[in-house]
Amino acid sequence: MLSQNFMLEQDPLSLERIRSILVRLEDTIIFDLIERAQFAHNPKIYIRGSFPELKDMGFEGSWLEWFLKEIETFHAKARRYTSPDEYPFTCNLPEPVLKPLSFPKILYPNSVNANPSILSFYTRSIVPRITRRATLALATIKRANGIVGDDEFEDDGNYGSAATIDVEVLQAISKRVHYGKFVSESKFADKPSAFIPHILKPNRAALEALITKPEVELRLLQRLRKKAATYAQDFAPDGEAIAGSHLNGNAKIDVDGVVELYENYIIPLTKEVEVDYLLHRLDGMSEEEIDELSKQ
Numbered sequence: 001m002l003s004q005n006f007m008l009e010q011d012p013l014s015l016e017r018i019r020s021i022l023v024r025l026e027d028t029i030i031f032d033l034i035e036r037a038q039f040a041h042n043p044k045i046y047i048r049g050s051f052p053e054l055k056d057m058g059f060e061g062s063w064l065e066w067f068l069k070e071i072e073t074f075h076a077k078a079r080r081y082t083s084p085d086e087y088p089f090t091c092n093l094p095e096p097v098l099k100p101l102s103f104p105k106i107l108y109p110n111s112v113n114a115n116p117s118i119l120s121f122y123t124r125s126i127v128p129r130i131t132r133r134a135t136l137a138l139a140t141i142k143r144a145n146g147i148v149g150d151d152e153f154e155d156d157g158n159y160g161s162a163a164t165i166d167v168e169v170l171q172a173i174s175k176r177v178h179y180g181k182f183v184s185e186s187k188f189a190d191k192p193s194a195f196i197p198h199i200l201k202p203n204r205a206a207l208e209a210l211i212t213k214p215e216v217e218l219r220l221l222q223r224l225r226k227k228a229a230t231y232a233q234d235f236a237p238d239g240e241a242i243a244g245s246h247l248n249g250n251a252k253i254d255v256d257g258v259v260e261l262y263e264n265y266i267i268p269l270t271k272e273v274e275v276d277y278l279l280h281r282l283d284g285m286s287e288e289e290i291d292e293l294s295k296q
């Protein structure tokens with residue numbers, strides 16, 4: 001079986017293996033979004049300074065940033081961020097308590113990190129979109145109970161639950177997007193001579209054209225729509241999907257929203273990471289080394 005375990009894989013740069021991980025991460029991302037969609041938008045948790053309790057403890061960021069800092073502090077101690085496919089959202093994290101694993105050297109040393117963009121599009125675009133249904137349901141309940149005030153409708157008070165799932169979604173998207181580095185390394189290793197001229201004379205458009213595979217993207221979006229539509233349904237105790245349970249606003253997740261998330265953010269950002277990685281792929285190499293690579 002193709003795995004995500006770098007310590008076990010014979011050929012970590014096989015494009016088939018890397019793509020199989022991207023496919024599996026689709027499931028993780030869809031399920032995490034379904035979990036997040038259970039709760040209202042809760043915009044307060046993304047705004048710095050809206051929790052005086054955090055300020056009192058000397059923390060200046062938002063509620064979500066506090067969650068990220070605390071969770072990543074713990075995970076850093078368990079050496080999560082020494083793995084080549086894990087990237088933290090916060091900095092100044094503690095050292096691991098265990099000695100490092102000696103991962104095989106797969107990626108060329110680089111400092112490409114797309115997490116600031118991921119955090120920004122997730123909080124500004126994704127959360128409001130996928131929580132719309134929970135927010136509307138809350139509005140109905142509050143109106144029926146005579147509670148008015150539009151901003152109240154977005155807030156169900158589940159700040160801990162919402163932020164816990166936010167961290168999971170962010171980590172899954174981050175892993176997915178940064179897998180772009182492995183895709184790039186695999187494509188580069190396959191034919192360095194195709195890439196080298198556009199790295200030496202930096203040309204983003206040419207590099208992007210080289211890594212873009214429209215048929216792979218199309219298949220991905222079709223598969224994703226089917227998966228999201230399946231998981232959006234309810235299932236009877238015997239495991240049969242309940243007909244129509246994903247219609248008339250009852251779907252567990254906004255299927256179009258999931259597809260748009262991939263089409264407009266996740267795939268473009270993965271490609272950006274791929275190109276950024278390539279642009280630094282020859283950093284620190286001598287002319288002789290580059291000449292040698294160009295022959296391949």
Ligand SMILES: O=C(O)C(=O)C[C@]1(C(=O)O)C=C[C@@H](O)C=C1
Nearest residue numbers: 183211212213214216217267270
């Ligand atoms: O599978 C690849 O070849 C990738 O580069 C990954 C990916 C994606 O984000 O899913 C990105 C660019 C390609 O056009 C196709 C798919």
